[in-house]
Amino acid sequence: MATAPLNWQQLLKSGNRIFIGSHAAVPTALIDDLINHANSLHDIEIVQLVTLADNKWAEPQYQHLFKVNTFFIGGEKIRQAVAEGRADYTPCFMTDIPALFTDGVLPLDAALIMVSPADEHGYHSLGVSVDVVAAAAKAAKKVIAQVNPQMPITYGQSFIHRDDIDTFYYADQPLPEAAMPELDARTERIGQYVSLLVDDGATIQLGVGRICAAVTQYLSNHKDLGLHSEMITDGVLELIKKGVINNRRKTFHPGKSVVSFCIGSKALYQFVDQNPHIGFYPSEYVNSPANIARNDKMVAINSAIEVDLTGQVVSDSIGHQFYSGIGGQVDFSRGASMSSGGKPIIALPSTAKNGTISRIVSHIREGAGVVTSRGHVHYVVTEFGVASLRGKSVRERALELIRVAHPKFRSQLLAEVRKFYWVPHYQLQTPVEVAELGAVGFKELKIDGESFDLRPLNPSDERRLQEFFYSHTKETLQMRYNTVPTQMSREKSCTLVSVDQTEDLALCIVKQKGSVVEIQAVGRYYLIKSDNSCEVAFVTREKHQGKGMAKRLLQQMIDIASSRGLSKMMAYVRAENKPMLSVFTKAGFKRKSYDDPSEVFLELELTAAPAKGAS
Numbered sequence: 001m002a003t004a005p006l007n008w009q010q011l012l013k014s015g016n017r018i019f020i021g022s023h024a025a026v027p028t029a030l031i032d033d034l035i036n037h038a039n040s041l042h043d044i045e046i047v048q049l050v051t052l053a054d055n056k057w058a059e060p061q062y063q064h065l066f067k068v069n070t071f072f073i074g075g076e077k078i079r080q081a082v083a084e085g086r087a088d089y090t091p092c093f094m095t096d097i098p099a100l101f102t103d104g105v106l107p108l109d110a111a112l113i114m115v116s117p118a119d120e121h122g123y124h125s126l127g128v129s130v131d132v133v134a135a136a137a138k139a140a141k142k143v144i145a146q147v148n149p150q151m152p153i154t155y156g157q158s159f160i161h162r163d164d165i166d167t168f169y170y171a172d173q174p175l176p177e178a179a180m181p182e183l184d185a186r187t188e189r190i191g192q193y194v195s196l197l198v199d200d201g202a203t204i205q206l207g208v209g210r211i212c213a214a215v216t217q218y219l220s221n222h223k224d225l226g227l228h229s230e231m232i233t234d235g236v237l238e239l240i241k242k243g244v245i246n247n248r249r250k251t252f253h254p255g256k257s258v259v260s261f262c263i264g265s266k267a268l269y270q271f272v273d274q275n276p277h278i279g280f281y282p283s284e285y286v287n288s289p290a291n292i293a294r295n296d297k298m299v300a301i302n303s304a305i306e307v308d309l310t311g312q313v314v315s316d317s318i319g320h321q322f323y324s325g326i327g328g329q330v331d332f333s334r335g336a337s338m339s340s341g342g343k344p345i346i347a348l349p350s351t352a353k354n355g356t357i358s359r360i361v362s363h364i365r366e367g368a369g370v371v372t373s374r375g376h377v378h379y380v381v382t383e384f385g386v387a388s389l390r391g392k393s394v395r396e397r398a399l400e401l402i403r404v405a406h407p408k409f410r411s412q413l414l415a416e417v418r419k420f421y422w423v424p425h426y427q428l429q430t431p432v433e434v435a436e437l438g439a440v441g442f443k444e445l446k447i448d449g450e451s452f453d454l455r456p457l458n459p460s461d462e463r464r465l466q467e468f469f470y471s472h473t474k475e476t477l478q479m480r481y482n483t484v485p486t487q488m489s490r491e492k493s494c495t496l497v498s499v500d501q502t503e504d505l506a507l508c509i510v511k512q513k514g515s516v517v518e519i520q521a522v523g524r525y526y527l528i529k530s531d532n533s534c535e536v537a538f539v540t541r542e543k544h545q546g547k548g549m550a551k552r553l554l555q556q557m558i559d560i561a562s563s564r565g566l567s568k569m570m571a572y573v574r575a576e577n578k579p580m581l582s583v584f585t586k587a588g589f590k591r592k593s594y595d596d597p598s599e600v601f602l603e604l605e606l607t608a609a610p611a612k613g614a615s
Contacts (some may be wrong), residue, residue, distance in 0.1 A: 003170045005037045010316045011144060011167060016109035017045040019101070019136040023231075024178075024269075025129030026051040027114040027146035029171035030417040034112070038065050047106060049097075049132060051076030052263060071097055071132075072325030073316075082322055091316065091369075094230070094328040095287035098135030100351050111140035115160060116151040123159040126280070127151040128175065128269060129261040130158045131230070134282040142166045150174055152273035156258075156280040178263045180234050181210040183217070186349055188255055189383040189439065194215045194301055194347050197379060197386065198222060202341075203295040205229040205332045206236060208263060211303050211347050219244060226250035227257035228295050230286060230328045232278065234264040237271055252294035253279060260286040287328050292335025298334035298342040304372075305348075306359045309398040311374035311389045313346050320367030334374040341516065343378055350382040350406040352475050356442055360405035362416035380404060384433075385441055387460075390515035398422045399460035403431040426491045429498030431458040434505070434559045443556075445509065447547055452520060454556060457506040461519070464510075466493040468519040473542060494514040504528045505534075505557060509549050520544050523553030525561065525569065533560055533568045538580065550583045558587065558590040569604045 012018065012034075021027050035057065046057060046068045055077040057066045068087035073079050081087035094102065100106040115124035124145065126133050137143050137160055144167045145160075152175075158244055183191075190529060191214025198219060200205060203226035219225065226247045227236060239245045240257070247255050256279045262272055270537075272278050285291060292298055305323065306314045316324050333344035346523030352359050360382070364370065378390040380401060387400040398417045402410050410430035417423055433441055434456045442455035457465065469488035498542040499506040506524040510517050521543045525534040536557060538550045561569055573580050575598055584602045585591075594601035 005033055005169070006144070006167060006169060008034055008037050008041060009039060010143060012041055012044060012110060014040070014042045014044065017047060017106065019047045019108050019111045019113075019133075020051065021111075021113040021133050022049040022129045022131050024050065024052045024175045024263050025127055025133065025151070025261070026053045026176070027148075027169075027171075028053050028113050028176075029148075029173055030112050030114070030146040030169050031057060031143065032329045033169065035062065035065070041065060043067065044318075045069055046584065047071075047108070047136075052178060060086065064254040067333055070325075072327055072381045073322055074324070079323065089316075089322045089325070091326050093287070093326055093330055094132070094283050095289070095331045096284075097132045098282060098284040098568065101132075101135050101139035103562065108136055110142040110144055111136040112144050112146075113137055114148050114151055115165075116144045116153050117147055117149055118162050119351075120387070121193045122162045124162060124165070125151065125153040126158045126160060127154055128263075128272065128280075130154070130156065130280040131260040131286075132312075134158075134160075135284065137164070144169065146171050148173060148175075152269050154272055154278065154280040155274070155276055156278075157282060157285065158280040174266070175269055177265050178208075179265075181213050183210055183214050187211055187214045188217070188345050190381055191218045192440065193220050193381045193383075193386050194345060196301050196347060197343055197381075198225070199297060199341075200224055202226070202297040202299045202343075203250055204245075205253075205292075205298070205302075205328075205336070206233070206299045207231065207302055207327075208233060209303060212301060215301055215347075222289065224249045225254050226295065227259065228252065228286070228292060228298065229258070230260050230283070230332075232257065232259045232262040232264075232268070234268050237264070237268050240271075247277075248372065251296045252291065258286060264288060283328075287331040287335075289331055289335035289338060292332055293338035293342070296340045296342075298336040298339035300329075300336035300342075300344045301373075301452055302329040302332065302344075303348050304346050305360075306361050306364060306368070306495050307346060307348065307377075307380055307401065308361050309401050309413065309422065310394050311377050311380070311397050311401070312364060312370045313372035313377060314364050314368045317368050319365045326371050330372055330376065333372050337376060341488035341514065344376060345379045345381060346372065346377050347381040350384055350404065351409075355406070355408075358405055358409040360401050360409070360411070360413065382406075388515050388517065395423050396460060396463065399427070399434040399458075399462070403458050403460055407433070424494070425490070426494055427459060429459060429500065431460075432499070432501040434507070434560065436563055447544075447549065447552075450511070452509050452511055452549075454509050454552060456501055456508060457499060457508050457522065457524075459498045460495045461497045461508070462490060464517060464519050465497050465522070466490060468522065468541065469493070469540060472539070480577060486526065499524075501547045506559060507553055507556060509553065521553060523550065523557055525557055527566075529568075530569075532566055533570060534566055534571050536571045538583075546579060550580065551587070554583060554587050558604070558606070566606055568606055571602045573600050574598060575600050 406550035
């Protein structure tokens, strides 16, 4: 039961600046009381973050009473008010917002917040939203609190004493809930790719939305994850219940999940209530890049509106239209990049507006603003794969990002960036998937206890293939090329990695650790259209020769050639190359007569072999 209406003429004056509580802790009943009894008050500036409410104070009918100034544009009413000039958007890193209040940059006349009832010591909990609320309550001249018996009591740095509250308004109301978003196949694929970047024992940060929900779904088989994040959601809750997130290997606040607010179901709110394993801390603490970096293997997962081919990330605007906000993306991207083994990730669908617009762009559109700089991002993920940007030149970044763009936009993107010389004139081929490798596009291998990936070569491997070539001994070069070439130019390397994989085939086995990728073996076949056959060749890094990499590559190529209906495969091997001859003969290749005694000609009739297809 709510208390009597407050005398707002005594609490506020026209022209005051007030803060209202955030996310699921917006004091709706208190604000309704203000609206209903404002009388002669006008021109009150409301400073806010996202509020999980009807946001009716931003409706045109209240524009003489309120002017909204938001740090993050959430909800259609707020977005419309900003677009129409009835509300303002103030861009700011989440970690810096509290100082705007405490330093007097945005002095607050009052903070309207929601709290739990006081405990026996007189302390109320800020509950499900500590974030910037704690700083606002500390800095405001008056604190006006809606006391809600349904507000969970959370631990950490979430308490305010009753002596620090000037006015109480008692109103019992359920907390607003947010349903888990529905996932489509594209979003699930993005979540799957992101999950592959998360190692066991990592600490993660996840936001709200479909992509982050998909990520939680694909983390269910991980082990010993930690949580240091702005928020906790129902997807994260499921990972905690399954024991996936247990914080055992965290290096900062070990054993505890660290957050600043939560949004979700009633079950989530009940879970955090008086839960000592969940610590709610202010944004200036949780979002501090220095604190974030104290978590080893910190993985920050955020989304974006568009990413240009140099790695610049647009997250708060669509052209001139402001759409959301900076939030904690930069804080966590910077913190993760500073972390030992950390990974800042930007994940987004490759297209927008039903596939008509590419979200991987040659240049950001007019009016759009860069939220996360090209220096912050290590990985960009779409439903077409993972682009690794750390340590990459602009040219290499462009090729990596074109690889994860939607195929129908790749040629256009390549043509556009060539105008700026970001890629060389000889780079003509855009990446082409090998459909037979499955939707994910690669296979994980275990060889001698080590993990490797078998995947297609692509144009962004140009420098890696060049390094691979220069790692070979003269003996390896002689065996592979039947001569000892002394140079592999960037142009030649580009030709070898820029392959139309629907005709010819170029596969590699790579060792990948974070952003470090090293080619260990390459296998390819060249299509001979005249008799529907192909010629096969391999080369393996010396330290892995004899471990079965050529065998793995050959079997994969046999499967693909068979599924494509080729009639036979051929190979030319130097007579003294006994290990390679063994690989071919064990795969079913037969020796054929050949004029040159220094070489052995082998052939495999594919029509006689069962087509295994891609597994």
